[in-house]
Amino acid sequence: MNTVTSEDRDQHDARPLIACHECDLIQREGSVPPGGALRCCRCRAVLYRRRGRGFDRALAFALAASVLWLISNAFPIVGLAVNGDLVETTLIGAVRVLYRDGMWPLAGLIFVTTILMPALQALGTVWLVLPLYLNRRPWHADAVFRLLRVARNWGMTEVLMLGLLVAVVKLAHIASVVTGPALWSLAALMLLLVAATSAFDERAMWMRIEGAPPGMPADTPLHGRTAAASGICVCHECGLSTRGTLRHDHLCCPRCGAHLHLRKPASLSRTWAYLISAAVLYVPANLLPVMNTSSLFGAQKDTIMSGVVYLWHSGSWPLAIIVFIASIAVPMLKILAIGYLAATANLRMTQRNVQRARIYRIVELVGRWSMLDIYVIAVLVALVQFSAMATIEAGPAAIAFGAVVVLTMFAAMSFDPRLIWDSAPPREERR
Numbered sequence: 001m002n003t004v005t006s007e008d009r010d011q012h013d014a015r016p017l018i019a020c021h022e023c024d025l026i027q028r029e030g031s032v033p034p035g036g037a038l039r040c041c042r043c044r045a046v047l048y049r050r051r052g053r054g055f056d057r058a059l060a061f062a063l064a065a066s067v068l069w070l071i072s073n074a075f076p077i078v079g080l081a082v083n084g085d086l087v088e089t090t091l092i093g094a095v096r097v098l099y100r101d102g103m104w105p106l107a108g109l110i111f112v113t114t115i116l117m118p119a120l121q122a123l124g125t126v127w128l129v130l131p132l133y134l135n136r137r138p139w140h141a142d143a144v145f146r147l148l149r150v151a152r153n154w155g156m157t158e159v160l161m162l163g164l165l166v167a168v169v170k171l172a173h174i175a176s177v178v179t180g181p182a183l184w185s186l187a188a189l190m191l192l193l194v195a196a197t198s199a200f201d202e203r204a205m206w207m208r209i210e211g212a213p214p215g216m217p218a219d220t221p222l223h224g225r226t227a228a229a230s231g232i233c234v235c236h237e238c239g240l241s242t243r244g245t246l247r248h249d250h251l252c253c254p255r256c257g258a259h260l261h262l263r264k265p266a267s268l269s270r271t272w273a274y275l276i277s278a279a280v281l282y283v284p285a286n287l288l289p290v291m292n293t294s295s296l297f298g299a300q301k302d303t304i305m306s307g308v309v310y311l312w313h314s315g316s317w318p319l320a321i322i323v324f325i326a327s328i329a330v331p332m333l334k335i336l337a338i339g340y341l342a343a344t345a346n347l348r349m350t351q352r353n354v355q356r357a358r359i360y361r362i363v364e365l366v367g368r369w370s371m372l373d374i375y376v377i378a379v380l381v382a383l384v385q386f387s388a389m390a391t392i393e394a395g396p397a398a399i400a401f402g403a404v405v406v407l408t409m410f411a412a413m414s415f416d417p418r419l420i421w422d423s424a425p426p427r428e429e430r431r
């Protein structure tokens, strides 16, 4: 990957100014070769990644993903062969069983993250890219673009795939597992959604729809100041730096319509509120049973940790390690990491800014993987329903655990990374 760092060279430089969405520093934009990325000279955040030319690849990937989404939801994912009978489940079938058992928060969470959001990801990309491919303007591009950004945050096909793998290994101890066509199409869907996202050049899309951005206002103080100090907001959705336009009493991005703020409102108090709720729920999530198994040999209650121990003793130690990391270590480390970021922002710490910015990026990246256990439980509950022999039901800890994952994701989203840099004036920083 080619990386160009924009640096302060010359105050009379003709290159356009750009503000960093993570640290708010105004800097000059360097030219980026195709496939390269422009990074912030202070916090190293990726300001812009230049994709290949044209929209045909993104369109092809998104269309193929739409077809695979249909296959993934129409056919069974996995089945269990017991005494000559085959019990199979589709994705929506697993959601329905959880809903029927009274676990509707869990059913809703699984429906949104594995069915609804991946569909919006594929269709949203087709919606935006198909008209551009035909040299037309996409209808309601601003709203669909913001919806696509939400869908990318909450669509978790890749975590679902790992969850299915763990579930298949666990089920193989109970009966013989039959993989369904949807399992393979989900794997392909996962790859195609990643390919469609990485082939889609959003900046090129806005250039085609709206023309070149107007650039920063003429009276913007030169390079080396923060955007906020110049009264400029960086749009968190499309990356445009503007003074914003007023719509319905809100300052909005003139390009994509997202709400603009110099800093996220009440960022630290909201982060703490989500974080404390997550920390409180982390206790029952680990102490109460996530799964209740009743069989001919009696009833058994499994916590997350006992599930890990079971995998370890049954010889699947790589999966035991993965489940331990995703379900126990990641949520705890995430709570600690966001707590550290929020506390140091509260105390206006001025050191280790680059490391703290890196921690913030890692937290955003790995948080979603904690959903793993939720998907494992959903598949086990949907398949192991042999009333006389064995039945698995989701336990109360599953809802607490799902809430921990969602609350820590909200905490990370509420935290404004620019607060890390606000205590350190940019000029002193560089010296």
Ligand SMILES: [Zn+2]
Binding pocket: 020, 021, 022, 023, 024, 025, 040, 041, 042, 043, 044, 045
């Ligand atoms: Zn930056």
Ligand SMILES: [Zn+2]
Binding pocket: 235, 236, 237, 238, 239, 240, 253, 254, 255, 256, 257, 258
């Ligand atoms: Zn915008």
